[in-house]
Amino acid sequence: MAKKREDGYLSGREARRIQKENRRIINEFEKKRKRKNVPESEYLTTMHDPGNAVEFDDLHTFFFTDSGTVHSVDGVTFSVPIGKTVGVVGESGCGKSVTSLSLMQLVQRPQGQIVSGEIRLNLGNKAYEISKVPQEKMQTIRGNVVSMIFQEPMTSLNPVFRIGDQVDEVIALHDGEGKSKEEIKQRTIEALEMVGIANSEGVYRMYPHELSGGMRQRVMIAMSLACNPKVIIADEPTTALDVTIQAQILDLLRNLKDRINSSIMLITHDLGVIAEMADYVVVMYAGRVVEQGTAEDIFYHPAHPYTMGLMASKPVVGKHVEQLYSIPGKVPNPVNMPDYCYFRDRCEMCVKECSGAYPHMISLSDTHKVSCYRFLEEHRKDAENPEKMPSAVREMMEAMKRLHEDNDSVKAEEGEV
Amino acid sequence: MADDYILQVKDLKKYFPIKGGMLSRVVGQVKAVDGVTFNLGRGQTMGLVGESGCGKTTTGRVILRLYKEKTAGDILFEGKEVYDLNAKQLRELRTQMQIIFQDPFSSLSPRLPVGEIIGEAVREHGLVSKEEYSDYVDKVMDDCGLMPYQKERYPHEFSGGQRQRICIARALALNPKFVVCDEPVSALDVSIQAQIINLLKELQEKRGLTYLFISHDLSVVEHISDMVGVMYLGNLVEYGKKEDIFDHPAHPYTKALFSAIPIPDPGSKMNRIVLEGSIPSPANPPSGCKFHTRCKNCMKKCKEEAPVQKEIAPGHYVVCHLYDS
Numbered sequence: 001m002a003k004k005r006e007d008g009y010l011s012g013r014e015a016r017r018i019q020k021e022n023r024r025i026i027n028e029f030e031k032k033r034k035r036k037n038v039p040e041s042e043y044l045t046t047m048h049d050p051g052n053a054v055e056f057d058d059l060h061t062f063f064f065t066d067s068g069t070v071h072s073v074d075g076v077t078f079s080v081p082i083g084k085t086v087g088v089v090g091e092s093g094c095g096k097s098v099t100s101l102s103l104m105q106l107v108q109r110p111q112g113q114i115v116s117g118e119i120r121l122n123l124g125n126k127a128y129e130i131s132k133v134p135q136e137k138m139q140t141i142r143g144n145v146v147s148m149i150f151q152e153p154m155t156s157l158n159p160v161f162r163i164g165d166q167v168d169e170v171i172a173l174h175d176g177e178g179k180s181k182e183e184i185k186q187r188t189i190e191a192l193e194m195v196g197i198a199n200s201e202g203v204y205r206m207y208p209h210e211l212s213g214g215m216r217q218r219v220m221i222a223m224s225l226a227c228n229p230k231v232i233i234a235d236e237p238t239t240a241l242d243v244t245i246q247a248q249i250l251d252l253l254r255n256l257k258d259r260i261n262s263s264i265m266l267i268t269h270d271l272g273v274i275a276e277m278a279d280y281v282v283v284m285y286a287g288r289v290v291e292q293g294t295a296e297d298i299f300y301h302p303a304h305p306y307t308m309g310l311m312a313s314k315p316v317v318g319k320h321v322e323q324l325y326s327i328p329g330k331v332p333n334p335v336n337m338p339d340y341c342y343f344r345d346r347c348e349m350c351v352k353e354c355s356g357a358y359p360h361m362i363s364l365s366d367t368h369k370v371s372c373y374r375f376l377e378e379h380r381k382d383a384e385n386p387e388k389m390p391s392a393v394r395e396m397m398e399a400m401k402r403l404h405e406d407n408d409s410v411k412a413e414e415g416e417v
Numbered sequence: 418m419a420d421d422y423i424l425q426v427k428d429l430k431k432y433f434p435i436k437g438g439m440l441s442r443v444v445g446q447v448k449a450v451d452g453v454t455f456n457l458g459r460g461q462t463m464g465l466v467g468e469s470g471c472g473k474t475t476t477g478r479v480i481l482r483l484y485k486e487k488t489a490g491d492i493l494f495e496g497k498e499v500y501d502l503n504a505k506q507l508r509e510l511r512t513q514m515q516i517i518f519q520d521p522f523s524s525l526s527p528r529l530p531v532g533e534i535i536g537e538a539v540r541e542h543g544l545v546s547k548e549e550y551s552d553y554v555d556k557v558m559d560d561c562g563l564m565p566y567q568k569e570r571y572p573h574e575f576s577g578g579q580r581q582r583i584c585i586a587r588a589l590a591l592n593p594k595f596v597v598c599d600e601p602v603s604a605l606d607v608s609i610q611a612q613i614i615n616l617l618k619e620l621q622e623k624r625g626l627t628y629l630f631i632s633h634d635l636s637v638v639e640h641i642s643d644m645v646g647v648m649y650l651g652n653l654v655e656y657g658k659k660e661d662i663f664d665h666p667a668h669p670y671t672k673a674l675f676s677a678i679p680i681p682d683p684g685s686k687m688n689r690i691v692l693e694g695s696i697p698s699p700a701n702p703p704s705g706c707k708f709h710t711r712c713k714n715c716m717k718k719c720k721e722e723a724p725v726q727k728e729i730a731p732g733h734y735v736v737c738h739l740y741d742s
Binding site for chain 2: 091215246247250276300313317323326330
């Protein structure tokens with residue numbers, strides 16, 4: 001079976017060794033987690049910048065599976081400033097959801113564990129290190145401080161309970177101390193009204209199947225905003241919805257964010273949604289951040305070949321190209337990550353350093369960082385020269401520029417009117 | 418020049434009965450497709466867009482005669498009414514019209530190897546002789562970017578993009594003239610999406626295929642289509658050349674739909690037309706023009722009288738009272 005070895009074939013002995021090793025590691029983590037009466041001092045920390053709501057610092061979240069360790073999140077560092085929206089983009093399986101689940105401590109246990117790194121959460125007067133917070137304390141944070149809007153409004157609501165009961169439960173659990181049932185119901189109806197459900201009394205008594213997809217997503221948003229969280233994680237909130245409904249939901253999210261002054265971590269693979277919503281953008285590939293910056297940095301001056309490829313492969317209305325660019329090859333096997341740049345095998349713009357160790361983050365400006373050897377001092381000139389790029393990418397950049405200029409001229413005309 | 422059209426659809430309707438009561442009598446009808454008229458030229462791609470539940474998929478399926486009957490209207494495929502064919506003629510027609518389904522995860526049988534999935538229909542229809550059969554399947558797989566050595570594998574061993582390639586290979590193995598693509602890229606990642614779209618375009622050029630491309634992703638439709646049709650609640654409210662529809666949308670619904678497309682440019686300030694409320698139930702559609710409950714240009718006439726299709730520019734049709742004269 002020499003051929004199969006490359007496909008991830010494991011001998012029985014090898015598999016047993018991995019299982020045993022995994023059990024040992026997992027038990028260690030679980031023991032730490034199950035301790036009772038952990039003093040607060042153990043997970044108290046200070047924010048590096050008090051203007052941030054969340055700071056991810058070199059986060060590693062691994063899954064210890066029977067066929068090897070999957071490095072789902074492999075050294076992710078970025079922060080979410082208070083009152084801002086941070087967009088996280090990447091293909092499925094690149095670790096964007098796992099990053100957000102780590103913040104909620106909802107990673108599938110026991111095989112999934114936060115191995116190292118810190119997640120600092122700003123609670124206003126103090127800050128917590130999420131990976132060390134014990135379970136019972138975490139329950140007061142989830143929903144109250146950090147809450148999540150899930151991807152599938154069709155499957156995230158319980159079909160056998162009324163909408164009202166489901167939202168009531170959230171409020172009762174997180175913020176219900178000393179409140180009567182009537183008061184909680186009042187809060188629920190307010191929350192439903194806040195997300196633009198006109199017939200809130202009626203919807204309170206309905207079952208999920210009586211609502212359309214857009215309405216269900218509104219209920220999900222109402223549920224996650226019921227306790228005025230400081231950080232909202234929106235995991236592909238509009239992927240399952242139509243464009244017109246998507247527009248409604250995005251407007252709603254933007255307005256609500258301003259009203260309760262919270263931060264949004266928006267996870268999506270739709271660059272259009274990101275451009276519209278996000279102040280900062282983080283591009284992830286195979287468990288690592290490859291590029292981060294403000295929305296303007298990323299969309300007008302994309303630096304990493306993966307970001308460029310992603311943009312060139314998406315058809316955009318008004319951007320006419322003959323053929324869409326498609327990134328060659330595929331994502332490396334998550335169990336056996338190469339020790340050089342993960343994108344090297346798919347990259348058309350390699351330089352000689354690319355065969356070396358994984359590239360560090362290089363700052364291009366105060367906000368814009370990229371992890372690519374093309375931006376070392378000696379290659380910088382080539383990297384910024386469009387002549388050296390693949391033709392499809394160059395075409396895309398020009399199309400984007402045209403689109404941007406068109407929009408600018410439209411704006412200028414409106415200004416004159 | 419009626420000969421130029423591979424497919425002519427005229428005033429197509431498809432209602433589904435709602436059964437209820439003790440004797441499960443028909444108590445109502447869901448008007449899934451309620452008046453669709455268009456012509457599709459040979460070798461062209463028609464994009465069909467609209468919100469979910471507006472009848473895009475039903476239109477595609479009715480055209481392929483995947484339902485036993487239609488409620489009203491004509492479907493002429495190469496000049497012949499599809500629903501008038503007898504069993505033998507229909508069987509022949511099946512090789513000329515194919516469909517690619519939305520979800521590559523559930524539309525492939527998990528118990529059949531890929532070679533069999535692709536080749537089954539070829540053998541069944543006797544398209545090639547026994548000796549050539551194996552080579553033929555290899556060639557189709559090769560055309561669709563699959564390796565012939567993968568023939569013995571089962572669908573679960575493939576990624577989403579590759580499964581979609583299998584679906585495409587299955588449809589194209591019969592050498593059809595007309596393919597309905599029902600949201601072929603919605604379930605895929607952006608970079609894989611691009612691969613599949615490029616593959617579909619390449620195959621169209623090579624084989625002269627005609628596509629009916631159903632999608633709710635307007636940017637994909639703009640990229641791939643020659644003609645675009647916009648559906649709302651069972652009606653084809655606007656249809657015409659891609660350039661006409663995207664540059665000069667005429668129907669208020671089309672305008673609202675296009676203004677909702679997010680543009681990957683953080684500097685662009687959109688003047689978005691946000692549609693209030695949600696799509697009405699197709700079992701009990703509003704009177705007159707079906708869009709009048711959400712239309713900002715609604716007039717008195719719209720509530721009473723259903724508009725008819727009008728040609729506002731050569732090849733650009735719209736169903737709206739705003740263009741009555």
